Amino acid sequence: MLQFPLWKRLLITGVTAVILLMAMPNLFYPRVERHNDALKTIETSGETPELAADVAGWPSWLPSSLVNLGLDLRGGAYLLADVQVADVYADRMDNYWPEVRDALRDERDTVGAIRRIDAPVGELQVRIGNPDGMARALEVVRGLSRPILTLTGAGAQDIEVSGSGDVLTLQLSEAEKRATDDRTLQHSVEIVRRRVDEVGTREPSIQRQGDTRIVIQVPGIGSADELKSLIGTTAKLTFNPVVNRTTDPDANPGARNLLLPSMDDEGVYYIIEQTAVVTGEELTNAQPSFDQNGRPAVSFQFNPSGARKFGDYTRDNVGSPFAIVLDNEVISAPVIQDHIPGGSGIITGQFSIEQSNELAVLLRAGALPAEMTFLQERTIGPELGADSIEAGRIATIVAFVAVLAFMWMSYGLFGLFANIALIVNVGLIFGLLSIIGATLTLPGIAGIVLTVGMAVDANVLVFERIREELKTARGPARAIELGYEKALSAIIDANITTFLTAVILFALGSGPVRGFAVTLGLGIMTSVFCAIFVTRLLIAVWFDRRRPKTIEV
Structure with a gap:
């Protein structure tokens, strides 16, 4: 009408x-933008006269939501990253080894002594002492497999087990590899987004491209190198038993051990067991803090599963050194003084305040499941x-x-x-x-x-x-x-x-x-x-x- x-x-x-x-x-974009940035900074770092002036530059009773400007309008950094999904296969096999070892130990009368041997990346090979028990060994290990809960892999198992002579070989099935690739890409996208969000950049665009690639666009960041330093670190944290300490960079660590440099002491190397007791994936929180001497450090807290494993190990190994490993470097190797049942602890080292903050951000966001190779990088002014x-x-x-x-x-x-x-x-x-x-x-x-x-x-x-x-x-x-x-x-x-x-x-x-x-x-x-x-x-x-x-x- x-x-x-x-x-x-x-x-x-x-x-x-x-x-x-x-x-x-x-209509007042620069003024409102300074107002919003100042409010976020005050929440995290406290108020200063300059920040207070920026906040006062826009009335608090008026709306302050802005249209975010994209990379092509604001400038920033662009990265095309390729995720090395094959690295995850090797980690999966390492995680399977304790289960396989314990299962075959129960059948020692049939299969004989067992020993893990070197194998191609993505495979787990075990030599058994009695080749006549291979059929039983295959049956036992196949019983450890789990069904794949995906539409494309319905009815399939996650591992394939085969035997030749006295060597049993275990690897991921093709259906599980596809599912693992998909989970790895999704996890990588989420971890990258968390790390970028931690530093407060506006509206990053983080998208999967193809089977193994991720496109990362972050408006307002200074350069592609700055973005790479933020997300390029795997930040893979593990807690491993220490076998020995040496100054020989060519020392033979032995089977299933690793020779890693110390982050604090130049020229010092640690021989540690390859299988970790607890990993950073079981962390629930990490915050910058100070140790008892007032030096910058990072405090952490495990989830219930990680807390149980951490507590059991510290109870059974009082007096033994325990390596805290970050990205294949030993950042600290303290001696276990007492049982730690609460699942919390502190990472000490020669950190600056900025380094402790950065490490806490990386650990809090989570570890990248696989290494990233940067194929393209651009800085847009x-x-x-x-x-x-x-x-x-x-x-x-x-x-x-x-x-x-x-x-x-x-x-x-x-x-x-x-x-x-x-x-x-x-x-x-x-x-x-x-x-x-x-x-x-x-x-x-x-x-x-x-x-x-x-x-x-x-x-x-x-x-x-x-x-x-x-x-x-x-x-x-x-x-x-x-x-x-x-x-x-x-x-x-x-x-x-x-x-x-x-x-x-x-x-x-x-x-x-x-x-x-x-x-x-x-x-x-x-x-x-x-x-x-x-x-x-x-x-x-x-x-x-x-x-x-x-x-x-």
Whole structure:
């Protein structure tokens, strides 16, 4: 109806005003950005006069959500990393060895003595003392396998066991390798995201690409080298029994042992057992702290499983050294003084405060399940982003002016109503982007420019229908009412098909395509809202005031 009830007028006006209010901080982007950054810094590091001034630069009672700028607009770092998934196979076999050893020990009368021997990466080979017991050994080890709970690997087992002579070989099945690869990539993406989020960067884009690669884009970071130092460390923490200590870098560690350098004492090496007692995966928390001498350290806490294993080992090995190993370096090898039942402890070493903070971040975020090899790296300067913003701004202004001029010249006063709704429409897009915390990229600006051109399509359909109704000698009010009613189905049909296209682009596309799809989808929703409600409300208010006998569209 042309006559809007009061509740509907208030609802349309209220929704529009709230969303435009959410868009307003983007007009003062640098000031609001300093305000938000200062608040986050105060929460973590305390207040300073400079931070207090930045906080006071924007009223706390106003919204402060901003549209995040993507890598191509803000500058930052880009990395393409390849995850070495084969490393995980070797770790899985190492983890299987204690189970295989204990199971075969129970069958010693049949299989004889057992000994693990060197094998290719991803395989576990065990030599048994009695080759005639191979059939029983195979049966026992196959009983350790577990079913794979995936759609593609339904009914399959996670390991394959074979025997030749007196050597039993165990390796992951092909179905388990595929499942392991998928879990490794998902885990790596999540760990990288945690590490990047720890340093407070805005809206990083971390996505899987193909079977073994990850694309990492972090706006606002200084360089690709800085990003690599943050995420490139595996941060693999283990607690291993110490066999010996030496100064010979070429010393033979022996079977199933490792020779690792000391992080603190240059020229000192530790021979440790390869099988860890507890790993960093069982950590639940890590925080920077200080030891009893006031030196920077890192305190940690294990989960119940890790706490039990840590407690049992310290109870049974009082007086023995215990190596804390980080990325194949012994950072500390303290002697166990007493039973530690609580599953908590402290990592000491020659740390600076910054190093202890960084180590705590890495351990808290978790260890990367496999090493990453960086295939591509780029640093995008903020100057390029500024040029992109300027180009996008010019394109938007040109499109805006052209559309405004066309609508005014074509439809006169009604075109002016459509132009007001178009300005409101762009404000609504930025308001919604701020509300959902979306990231604006250069393709996203292209989506906004496209929306500016498409936004008036609905008004064109309505105005042309009003022209047709006026030709049938209907009154102005009835012509406007029928124009909106008869154009509504065409407006909805046209915009639904375009919105479905945006949804498909978002679901199947990569980062830049998704940025375009988000702004296009939001633009479609705001365009329909403005055409059906905002423009119609403007015409209704004007008609109530003027009561014209005739109108020209």
